[in-house]
Amino acid sequence: MTDPTPVVGAARTARLVGDLGSARPAYRALADALRVAVADGRIALGSRLPSERELTGALGVSRTTVSRAYEVLRDGGYLVSRRGSGSLVTLPEGSRRRGSSSLFPADPRDDVIDLTCAATRAPVGVVEAYERAVGLLPRYLTGAGYLVFGVPELREAIADRYTERGLPTTPDDVIVTSGAVAGINIVTSSLVHPGDRVVVENPGYPNTLDVLRRAGARLAPLPMDPDGWDVQGAVATVRAARARAAVLVPDFQNPTGALMADDDRARLAAALRAAGTTTLVDETIVEVDLEGGPMPLPFAAHLPGAVTVGSASKSHWGGLRTGWLRAPRGGTAHLVESRAASDLGAPVLEQLVLLELMRAAPGITDERRLDLRASRSALLEALSQHLPDVRTTPARGGLSLWCELPPDLPSSRLAVAAEDEGLLVAAGPRFAVDGGLERWLRLPHVLPGEAMAEAVRRLAVAAGAVRADRGRGRARPARPSSHGLVA
Numbered sequence: 001m002t003d004p005t006p007v008v009g010a011a012r013t014a015r016l017v018g019d020l021g022s023a024r025p026a027y028r029a030l031a032d033a034l035r036v037a038v039a040d041g042r043i044a045l046g047s048r049l050p051s052e053r054e055l056t057g058a059l060g061v062s063r064t065t066v067s068r069a070y071e072v073l074r075d076g077g078y079l080v081s082r083r084g085s086g087s088l089v090t091l092p093e094g095s096r097r098r099g100s101s102s103l104f105p106a107d108p109r110d111d112v113i114d115l116t117c118a119a120t121r122a123p124v125g126v127v128e129a130y131e132r133a134v135g136l137l138p139r140y141l142t143g144a145g146y147l148v149f150g151v152p153e154l155r156e157a158i159a160d161r162y163t164e165r166g167l168p169t170t171p172d173d174v175i176v177t178s179g180a181v182a183g184i185n186i187v188t189s190s191l192v193h194p195g196d197r198v199v200v201e202n203p204g205y206p207n208t209l210d211v212l213r214r215a216g217a218r219l220a221p222l223p224m225d226p227d228g229w230d231v232q233g234a235v236a237t238v239r240a241a242r243a244r245a246a247v248l249v250p251d252f253q254n255p256t257g258a259l260m261a262d263d264d265r266a267r268l269a270a271a272l273r274a275a276g277t278t279t280l281v282d283e284t285i286v287e288v289d290l291e292g293g294p295m296p297l298p299f300a301a302h303l304p305g306a307v308t309v310g311s312a313s314k315s316h317w318g319g320l321r322t323g324w325l326r327a328p329r330g331g332t333a334h335l336v337e338s339r340a341a342s343d344l345g346a347p348v349l350e351q352l353v354l355l356e357l358m359r360a361a362p363g364i365t366d367e368r369r370l371d372l373r374a375s376r377s378a379l380l381e382a383l384s385q386h387l388p389d390v391r392t393t394p395a396r397g398g399l400s401l402w403c404e405l406p407p408d409l410p411s412s413r414l415a416v417a418a419e420d421e422g423l424l425v426a427a428g429p430r431f432a433v434d435g436g437l438e439r440w441l442r443l444p445h446v447l448p449g450e451a452m453a454e455a456v457r458r459l460a461v462a463a464g465a466v467r468a469d470r471g472r473g474r475a476r477p478a479r480p481s482s483h484g485l486v487a
């Protein structure tokens with residue numbers, strides 16, 4: 001039987017570690033770089049690091065440097081060495097970092113400010129919507145409750161919203177899922193086979209990248225500028241990749257917040273059609289327009305064969321765990337076949353709650369828009385006060401700022417230091433298709449203004465700690481934090 005343990009090769013490990021430069025002692029810097037790569041998910045938990053001999057060769061350092069670095073990692077709880085299995089990556093007990101590249105919030109019992117996810121608390125009116133939904137429930141109680149296509153009235157409300165946005169849709173074109181990530185999994189499992197090429201934005205949404213990697217896809221990155229798509233470059237990528245599939249987030253892209261203009265949609269759609277690339281359009285964030293005014297047409301209006309995934313998570317509340325897929329011309333039947341292998345429908349009550357919420361407001365309410373804008377202003381103000389060399393340009397919509405860091409603040413190190421201060425953030429490399437993005441950090445503006453300001457104060461303390469370590473010419477050792485965490 002072959003050993004299923006994933007292996008991180010010596011060359012890849014050397015790339016992840018990067019240039020150790022003049023950092024002294026070198027073993028400490030090596031241990032720190034490996035710890036950061038585990039913490040931000042670039043080295044998966046449970047994987048086997050190269051042998052000391054292999055890594056010595058790949059890095060061009062002494063064997064003692066690698067041996068002592070591995071010793072530091074073992075002492076810090078980041079590595080276990082087993083006879084016959086080599087050195088396996090693990091996490092110190094009690095650490096909140098999960099070493100996965102998918103994003104999900106910390107346990108709510110943890111005493112931290114959690115900006116890992118761009119998700120808000122429930123808006124006003126959710127309790128009342130639950131109460132009304134309970135009133136609608138009895139008519140479903142005589143059936144089995146396994147609604148693999150979804151609650152009919154909700155499918156109708158979702159279809160109407162597409163039609164209103166300029167994409168004629170019938171309830172038959174829609175299935176309700178347990179959120180957008182579940183929808184992305186359904187489409188991926190029906191479409192993508194190991195070795196298939198899939199075009200994705202870089203930076204992109206980590207959980208989608210993770211779903212695709214787990215399906216064995218080869219990812220073809222479509223580079224994003226901070227302010228949007230280089231459409232000429234994107235068209236060239238699509239032509240050259242001739243990929244099986246593409247996943248795009250044209251509406252307030254995560255993490256950049258960019259919104260694709262109508263004529264760019266038309267050009268990219270034409271290239272995708274010509275390349276025979278099946279396109280999944282992720283519209284999870286489309287309703288979070290913070291400024292208002294006319295929106296571009298849905299991407300699928302330019303590419304009628306596209307499948308679209310949507311969600312209530314950003315427009316209403318993530319706790320509903322409700323999303324949907326739109327696939328025209330009988331495509332939903334095929335998707336339901338694929339879905340049934342892992343899940344037989346979303347909960348009926350939550351679907352009825354979303355129906356109630358959509359009847360009151362299909363997108364975000366003005367009150368919610370004002371709230372999100374106030375949080376964003378508080379974040380911008382705190383950044384200009386405490387971290388004036390962090391640069392960002394707010395987008396028209398979305399729930400986060402994509403921030404460019406100064407060169408002496410690598411994002412992964414900043415995120416690790418921030419955790420010591422009781423602040424969880426997702427570093428730039430989490431959003432990278434193929435590594436890099438250390439100059440970028442995503443900061444969601446999803447908490448009340450005072451909490452946003454406190455988050456930035458903690459980030460500034462973390463930045464000071466990273467800079468102090470650099471000034472001393474060596475990386476910081478793992479140490480228990482003031483919050484009882486192990487760094």
Ligand SMILES: Cc1ncc(COP(=O)(O)O)c(C=O)c1O
Nearest residue numbers: 179180181205254284311313323
């Ligand atoms: C682009 C994108 N897709 C999907 C999701 C997850 O959506 P859901 O909560 O519906 O699974 C998010 C959440 O941040 C997102 O930004």
